[in-house]
Structure formats: structure tokens, C-alpha cells
Amino acid sequence: MDPDTVAKAFVEHYYSTFDTNRAGLVGLYQDGSMLTFEGQKIQGAQNIAAKLTSLPFEQCKHSITTVDCQPSGPAGGMVVFVSGNLQLAGEQHPLKFSQMFHLMPTQGSFFVFNDIFRLNYA
Amino acid sequence: MDPDTVAKAFVEHYYSTFDTNRAGLVGLYQDGSMLTFEGQKIQGAQNIAAKLTSLPFEQCKHSITTVDCQPSGPAGGMVVFVSGNLQLAGEQHPLKFSQMFHLMPTQGSFFVFNDIFRLNYA
Numbered sequence A, B: 001m002d003p004d005t006v007a008k009a010f011v012e013h014y015y016s017t018f019d020t021n022r023a024g025l026v027g028l029y030q031d032g033s034m035l036t037f038e039g040q041k042i043q044g045a046q047n048i049a050a051k052l053t054s055l056p057f058e059q060c061k062h063s064i065t066t067v068d069c070q071p072s073g074p075a076g077g078m079v080v081f082v083s084g085n086l087q088l089a090g091e092q093h094p095l096k097f098s099q100m101f102h103l104m105p106t107q108g109s110f111f112v113f114n115d116i117f118r119l120n121y122a
Helices: A003-020 A022-028 A045-053 B003-020 B022-028 B045-053
Strands: A029-037 A040-043 A060-071 A078-088 A095-106 A109-119 B029-037 B040-043 B060-071 B078-088 B095-106 B109-119
Touching: A003 A022, A003 A060, A003 A078, A003 A095, A022 A029, A022 A045, A029 A045, A029 B060, A040 A045, A060 B029, A060 B109, A078 B095, A078 B109, A095 B078, A095 B095, A109 B060, A109 B078, B003 B022, B003 B060, B003 B078, B003 B095, B022 B029, B022 B045, B029 B045, B040 B045
Parallel strands: A029 A109, B029 B109
Antiparallel strands: A029 A040, A060 A078, A078 A095, A095 A109, B029 B040, B060 B078, B078 B095, B095 B109
């Protein structure tokens, strides 16, 4: 499968999991995984899932605007760059966000090694 | 030097070069380097520099809002995620942008292996 197809499939899976079963995101990270969320650094699948499930909103819906990806080197990883809108329940206007993932191969699939998330405050 | 210090120094160097001597950016890329600029894929230092120097504006000024970085794996690279504003000469309002770099070590320094740039159309 070509990298763009893999990246789009990953992104759809990631955000639909985020929007419907946030705790399920734990399975996409490993112990060495890193998340920087609005500047806060978190390491390890359990800590990352704890952060994401404790964000101060119950329901949200991500809408993807762009997905770009490139192979990240000989180890078979890829970098994925996403921009989109995040609609929080009860808020009138969506928030713009940008997020990058560095995916690494594992047992025929990929896990998230690097994850950096920023709101753009449009 | 800690990764955050390296990332900030790289980012300052990159954008000051972009704003004052865009052709000089060629030295930050290598033959295997990739740029995705607003969805357009370009490979190789010469092609990337040709793209950046042919952008349809003469003068610009980048202002950085956030810089996040993480080590990208055992090969000694790092991912750097930037958000900021891009002021074009003659335009009233700056454009918001997000950009990610994957830096890889080379001879005591770093070069850009992956580069993805997007305007946020705020």
C-alpha cells in the first residue's frame, strides 16, 4: 500500500477513535512513545492515554482538512502532518488544530512514536 | 546541548535564512530530503531550493509562535514542529502557518530530511 493511503487510513482511524472511544487510543502508542500536547510533554502509552482521556471536554468531533505524509527513513517509518478543525460539544465555533505523527512499523502495522499537537487559535 | 535548544537554534537559523537569503537554504537539505509544500511534493536539495526561491513573493518575514521537538529514534534525529505567522511584503495581514521538520544528524550538525509546510488560512 502506498504511504499516502496508509497515512489517510491511520488518520481516519485515529480521529474516529478519539471522537468515539478515546481510551482506545492507548493501543496506538507504545512505552517509548512521546506526546507534546500544547507544549506539555508526556511519555508512554499509559500516560498519553491518561492525558487524552482527561482533557476537559466530553465530546468532540475532528474534521480533517489536509493530510500530508513522507517516509521518515530506512527504518520504515513515516511522518504524517494533519490540519483540521476540532468541534467541542457546546461550543459554537470549531478550533483549528495542526498535529504531526511519526509512525513506526510494528508487526505488520504502525504505532505512534512521536505526536505533537497544537491549536492554532484562529 | 539539549534537543529543545538545538531545535530553537535550528528554527531561528532556518527562518532568518529564509527571510534574508532564501537560496542559502539549499545547504540545509541533502539529495534524499523531501519537502511537501502546500501538498506539492519535491525531492532533493536543489529542487527544494528551486521551489523555495521561486515562490511568488520577494520579501517575507516569519514570526515564530511555538516550537516543539522530540527525539525521533535511535538514529539521533529529531522532529520539530513550528507554528507562526508569515508576513508578505505589501500584504496587510500575516498568514498563519504550521511546519514540521525531521532533522537527521550529519557531521556534527543536522540536515532536514523531512519538511512539510501548510498555511492555516486563518
